[in-house]
Amino acid sequence: METVGALLWRVTNRWRAAVDRALAPVGLTHAQYSLLATLYGMGREGLTPSQRELGERAGFEPMYVSKVARGLEQAGLLERARHPHDPRAFGLALTTRGVEVIGQAIPVVRGLQAELTAPIGGPEGVRARELADTLRVLLGLE
Structure with missing residues (x-):
C-alpha cells in the first residue's frame, strides 16, 4: 500500500x-501560471507584492x-x-500583455480542474471540498 x-x-x-500540457498553447508552464494567477488576484486586491x-x-x-519572475519579465508578462x-x-505587477495571457489561461485551468476533479464530484463537490480542507490542514493553513 x-x-x-x-x-x-x-x-x-x-x-x-x-496543466503544463493544457497551457502550452498559451505559452505558460504550471509554475508560471501559478505566479501570474496569484499576482493577478493580488493586483485585484489593490496589492503590488x-x-x-x-x-x-x-x-x-x-x-x-x-527565477520565474525574471523569465516572465523577459517575456513581457x-x-x-x-x-x-x-x-x-x-x-511586481502584470503588464497589459500579462493580463491578456492570464485572462486566456484561467478558463483553461478552471476547465481542467473540473475535468480532473470529476471523479470526486467536481471542484464544488463535497469530496473535493473535504479534500481541500484536509490539504489546508496538512499545509498548516488552518
Missing part, C-alpha cells in the same frame, strides 16, 4: 503535467519566485519596480 506522501507526490506530478510576498501567497520559495513600502524589494 502506498503512503500518503507517495500518493500526494503522484497526484501533484500528474496535475502539474496536465514583493517577490517574497508573492511567493508566500503562491507557496513558492523566494529564489524560485525570483510582468514588470518589476521598486516596492512602494520597501526600497530593498521589487514590487
